[in-house]
Amino acid sequence: MNRKVIIIGSGPAGLTAALYTARANLNPLVFEGSQPGGQLTITTDVENFPGFPNGIMGPELMELFRDQAKRFGAECYFEHVTKVDFSKKPYSVWVGDKNYKAESIIIATGATAKMLGLESEKELMGFGVSACATCDGFFFKDKKVLVVGGGDSAMEEANYLTKFASEVVIVHRRDEFRASKIMIDRAMNNPKIRVLWNSSVQDIFGSQEKGVHAVKIKKTDSDESFEEDCDGIFMAIGHKPNTDLFNDLLDMDENGYLVTKNDSTLTNIDGIFACGDVQDHVYRQAITAAGSGCMSAIDAERYLESSSE
Ligand code: NAP
Numbered sequence: 001m002n003r004k005v006i007i008i009g010s011g012p013a014g015l016t017a018a019l020y021t022a023r024a025n026l027n028p029l030v031f032e033g034s035q036p037g038g039q040l041t042i043t044t045d046v047e048n049f050p051g052f053p054n055g056i057m058g059p060e061l062m063e064l065f066r067d068q069a070k071r072f073g074a075e076c077y078f079e080h081v082t083k084v085d086f087s088k089k090p091y092s093v094w095v096g097d098k099n100y101k102a103e104s105i106i107i108a109t110g111a112t113a114k115m116l117g118l119e120s121e122k123e124l125m126g127f128g129v130s131a132c133a134t135c136d137g138f139f140f141k142d143k144k145v146l147v148v149g150g151g152d153s154a155m156e157e158a159n160y161l162t163k164f165a166s167e168v169v170i171v172h173r174r175d176e177f178r179a180s181k182i183m184i185d186r187a188m189n190n191p192k193i194r195v196l197w198n199s200s201v202q203d204i205f206g207s208q209e210k211g212v213h214a215v216k217i218k219k220t221d222s223d224e225s226f227e228e229d230c231d232g233i234f235m236a237i238g239h240k241p242n243t244d245l246f247n248d249l250l251d252m253d254e255n256g257y258l259v260t261k262n263d264s265t266l267t268n269i270d271g272i273f274a275c276g277d278v279q280d281h282v283y284r285q286a287i288t289a290a291g292s293g294c295m296s297a298i299d300a301e302r303y304l305e306s307s308s309e
Contacts, residue, residue, distance in 0.1 A: 002090050003029050003102035005300055008081050009242075011038020012286045013276025014108030015065035015074075016293030017300075021106075022072035024301045029102070030069070030076040031095065037062030038110050039239075039277070040286055049286055058134070061286070086249050086269050103307070104271040104300045107246070107258065108293060111239035111277040111284075116148065120204040121235075128212030129204060131235045133157040142166045143231035146215060148201055150174060154236040155183035161234065162192040169228070170195045173220050196228070204233060241278050250274070257281050265296035271307070273299050 005021045007014050010032035021028040035041060040058035047055040056064075066076060077095075085092040090101040113131040115121055121129050130136040133147075137160060145165045147158045150172035158168045170187070175197045177184050187193050198221040205227075206212035212232055218225045241257045243250075251259040251268040258274040260266060265273040275296035276289035 001101075003027065003100065004304055005029070005104050005106060006031070006091075006093050006100060006102040007106045007108060008084075008093065008245075009033055009038065009108030009110055009276065009278070010036050010066070010076065011040060011062070011108060011110045011276055011289060012065060013110070013278075013289040013293035013296070014038070014106070015062070015069050016290040017106045017108060017273075017275060017297045018069035018074040018076070018293075019065070019072065020294050020297030021300060022069055022074040024297065025073075026301065026304065028069075028074045028106075029100065030074055031079045031081045031093070032076055033109065033242075034080050036076075036078055037066070046286060065290075081245065084245055084249070086272055089271070091271065104273065104303055106265075106293075106296045106300055107250075107267075107272065107274040107278055108276045108289075108296070109242040109245070109278045110289075111241045113235065114238045114240055115235050116201060116237070118201070118204060120206075124204055124206050124208065124212055127208045128206050128232045129235070130232065133160045133234055136232070136234075137161050137164045140165045140232045144169070144229065145232040145234060146171050146201070146228065146230045147234045147236055148172075149236035149238070150177040150179060151236070151238065152179045152183045153238070155179045155187040157234050157236045158187050158193050159190055162190055165192065165232075168193045169230070171199050171201055171215075171217065171228075172197060173200045174198065175221070198222075201233070239277070239284075241281070243278060253281075255281060265292055265299045271300075271303050273303075 004026040005028045007030045045055045079095045083094040093100045144167040161168045199217045203216040205214045214227045214229045258279040273296040275292035
C-alpha cells in the first residue's frame with residue numbers, strides 16, 4: 001500500500017510532524033529508529049520546553065509527544081530504516097527486506113553524540129566510558145568521574161553527575177567554555193565540580209572486567225602530560241547528524257547536515273522534507289525541532305495537495 005507520508009525519526013521533530021500529518025488525515029507511518037524518542041530520552045530534566053513550568057523528564061516528554069500523535073492515528077514502529085530510494089515516485093524506504101512506499105517522506109533522524117575516536121574509548125564503552133549521564137550516572141555513586149567538553153551538554157552532564165559522584169572534573173581543551181552563562185554559572189557554583197583547562201584526553205586506562213581507573217591527559221598549552229585517576233569518563237563533545245542513509249541523494253553542508261530551502265523544510269528533492277537536528281546545527285533545541293517538525297508536516301500536506309491536482 002502506498003502511504004501518503006512516511007516519517008523517519010521519532011524525536012520532537014518527527015513526532016510533531018506525525019501529530020500534524022495525522023490530524024491532516026494523512027495516516028503517517030513513523031519509523032522510530034534505534035532510539036525511540038530521540039536524544040531527549042537520554043536527558044534528565046527539560047526545563048526549557050514551554051508549557052512545563054516545573055520542568056519535565058525528557059523520556060516522559062517524549063511519551064507525551066508519541067501519545068498525542070497516536071491519538072490522531074499516527075502509526076509508530078520501533079524499526080530502523082536501512083535504505084531509501086528517492087530516484088522515482090512513490091519513494092521507497094526499506095527496513096531490512098521490507099519495502100514501504102510513500103508519496104512524501106519527512107526526515108527527522110536527528111544527530112548522535114560524538115566520541116573522541118580513541119581505541120580505548122571504544123573498548124571501554126559501557127565499562128566506564130559513556131556519552132549519557134542519565135543512562136549511566138547511577139553506576140558512579142561516590143566515585144570520581146570526568147566529563148569531556150565545554151558546551152552546554154558538558155555543563156549539564158557534569159551537574160547531573162554530581163547527584164551520584166563524589167567529584168566531577170570537566171576536561172576542556174581550551175581556557176574558556178562555549179556553554180551559555182547560566183549553565184556555566186550553575187556548574188561553577190557546584191562545589192563537587194572542578195575544571196582541567198587546556199587539557200585533552202589522549203588515552204583511557206582500564207578493562208572491561210574492572211572498568212576505568214585513569215586517563216592520560218595532555219595539556220594543549222604546553223608539552224606536559226599526566227595521568228588523572230577516575231572511575232568513569234563521560235563524553236559531551238557535540239553531535240553528528242544522522243544522514244549516512246542520504247549520502248549522494250540529498251544536499252548536505254560540509255558537516256553532513258541536510259540543507260533545506262530558506263524558511264521551509266524542503267530538500268533538493270520534491271516531496272522529501274527534513275526537520276529537526278538533522279538539518280539544524282544552530283539552534284538544536286527540542287522546541288525548535290518541534291517547530292520545524294510542524295513546518296515539515298505543513299510543507300508535506302501542501303505538496304500532496306498540489307501534486308494531486
Ligand atoms: P557544542 O556546543 O558543540 O560543544 C561541544 C564542546 O566539546 C565544545 O566545548 C568543544 O570544544 C568540545 N569538543 C568538540 N570536539 C572535541 C574533541 N574532539 N575533543 C575535545 N573537546 C571537543 O555541543 P553541545 O554542548 O552538545 O551543545 C550542542 C547544542 O545543544 C548547543 O546549541 C547547546 O546550547 C544545546 N544544548 C542546550 C542545553 C540546554 O539548554 N539545557 C543542553 C545541552 C545542549 P571547543 O569549545 O574548543 O570547540
